[in-house]
Structures are given as structure tokens and as C-alpha cells.
Amino acid sequence: MANPSPIIRAVVFDLDNTLMDFLEMKRQGCKIAARELVSSGVDLENKDAEKLLMQTHLDVGDEGEDVFEEFLKKLNKKVDKELVKKSFKTYNRAKKEFMKPYPNVIEVLTFLKGKGIKLAVITDAEEPQAMERILGIGVEKFFDAVITQSHTKSQKPDEKPFREALKKLGTKPEETLMVGDSLERDVWGAKRVGMLAAYAKYGEDWEWKWPHKEVTPDYVLHDICELMKIIG
Known part of the structure; x- marks a missing residue:
């Protein structure tokens, strides 16, 4: 029985x-934030910047500004606090559109x-x-x-x-x-x-x-x- x-x-x-x-929301946020980083002087193609930023999010396991600081460190770039804040705000704004x-x-x-x-x-x-x-x-x-x-x-x-x-x-x-x-x-x-x-x-x-x-x-x-x- x-x-x-x-x-x-x-x-x-x-x-x-x-x-x-959540991952799609994060991907879309990274896509838009990556474009801004590239336009601000990060020496990568948009797709490569997007991929690296997404991977950095997964590595750090966080949703804060430290993700963007780590992203710049991976490129051996000096951490620009203003760029970090600007990119983080762009990421959050874009992310909410896909929430x-x-x-x-x-x-x-x-x-x-x-x-x-x-x-x-x-x-x-x-x-x-x-x-x-x-x-x-x-x-x-x-x-x-x-x-x-x-x-x-x-x-x-x-x-x-x-x-x-x-x-x-x-x-x-x-x-x-x-x-x-x-x-x-x-x-x-x-x-x-x-x-x-x-x-x-x-x-x-x-x-x-x-x-x-x-x-x-x-x-x-x-x-x-x-x-x-x-x-x-």
C-alpha cells in the first residue's frame, strides 16, 4: 500500500x-555597469568587461562596492573610489529594472x-x-x-x-x-x-x-x- x-x-x-x-538580474546589471566602466577608461571590450564583472560578483559573493574594487584590482588598475561609486550606482539602478x-x-x-x-x-x-x-x-x-x-x-x-x-x-x-x-x-x-x-x-x-x-x-x-x- x-x-x-x-x-x-x-x-x-x-x-x-x-x-x-537573481542571476539574470545580476547579468543585466553587470552588462550595463560594464559598459560604463569601459566608457570610463577600462581597457576591455564590453563583453569581456561584462564577463569579468559577473565572475567577480560570483567570486566575491557580495552585492557591494567591494565587487567593483576587486574588478579593478584584477586588471591591476588603481582603485578609483569615484569610479567605484559611480559604477555601483549604475549597477543597482540597472538591476532594479530587471527585478x-x-x-x-x-x-x-x-x-x-x-x-x-x-x-x-x-x-x-x-x-x-x-x-x-x-x-x-x-x-x-x-x-x-x-x-x-x-x-x-x-x-x-x-x-x-x-x-x-x-x-x-x-x-x-x-x-x-x-x-x-x-x-x-x-x-x-x-x-x-x-x-x-x-x-x-x-x-x-x-x-x-x-x-x-x-x-x-x-x-x-x-x-x-x-x-x-x-x-x-
Whole structure:
């Protein structure tokens, strides 16, 4: 006899590349900022500058001015503070233009709230950056809790963010579903505390793959709308 489907009372989402296409937003921001850097004297073709700036973002793992300082250091150029500030502002301005939820996100969140499902976000971003994105894609009204690195002083797959989400939502691990694009940070992290886990395959990108054969998600999502069928 097949095991009955678990009763899901809460869904916890990763933010970047789960609710929004963070990497595409970053790529577009880098593209426009790179053009400005080249026009300001950086001796690279636009495409090469864009590629190097994107790689620097991934290497630094941050969204601050230090990315642009590191970019100039990689070119053995003296760090021009004014150019750094100018390029950073251009990057942020361009990035906001491409800050949008994935298709079907609003529909799915509306469906879940209508079902009485509790909702939360767990993100490794600091609170100011996380809230900027959540507000930017227009989903703040849906969530009962937002857990950031600022709250827990830790990052996924550490257990702290997941346990904090469970505490805020007041649900048990076995009735709480984590949805995220990282097998390591989201799926494995959730499984460590006994939560259900859905792998948001639609948000995967080659830079972030983690080939861990022992990690098996309970669900694999090719589109976020597949959550509606899981919840029923």
C-alpha cells in the first residue's frame, strides 16, 4: 500500500533563483555597469568587461562596492573610489529594472494563501538586500516570516535558519516544505532538520550545481506552478 501524501501546512521559499531570477538580474546589471566602466577608461571590450564583472560578483559573493574594487584590482588598475561609486550606482539602478518574480510566482503564492498555508522566506542575504528584492518583486504581503542572515548570523545549509523558520511559523518539520534551487543549501539543509524539500530545478544554473548523489528531494519542480498540484 502506498504511503499517504504528507499534509503540508507551511511552505518555505528560498529567494534568489526560486522566487526571482537573481542571476539574470545580476547579468543585466553587470552588462550595463560594464559598459560604463569601459566608457570610463577600462581597457576591455564590453563583453569581456561584462564577463569579468559577473565572475567577480560570483567570486566575491557580495552585492557591494567591494565587487567593483576587486574588478579593478584584477586588471591591476588603481582603485578609483569615484569610479567605484559611480559604477555601483549604475549597477543597482540597472538591476532594479530587471527585478521581477518568475512567471507564475504571484499565482502560486495567492493559491497557497487561499489554502491557509503559512509562508516564509529563508535567504542568505542580509535583511536590507533581502527586503529590497522582496519589495521589488511585489511579494511582501504573502509572507508570515522572512529569515535572513541578519537574524541568524548563519547561512544555509546550517540548521539555524530552518529551525528559526519553523519556530516563526509554528509548524513541525514533517509538515513544512522547503522550496529552493540549491541541492546543498536548500534541499540538504531542510532534510537535516526533518523538513520536506522541493528542488526548484527551473532556477538551477551551472555555477551553482552541487553533485551530491545522497541528496534526494521529495519533489522536483520544473515550474513553480507544480506546487499547486503538490498541495492539492
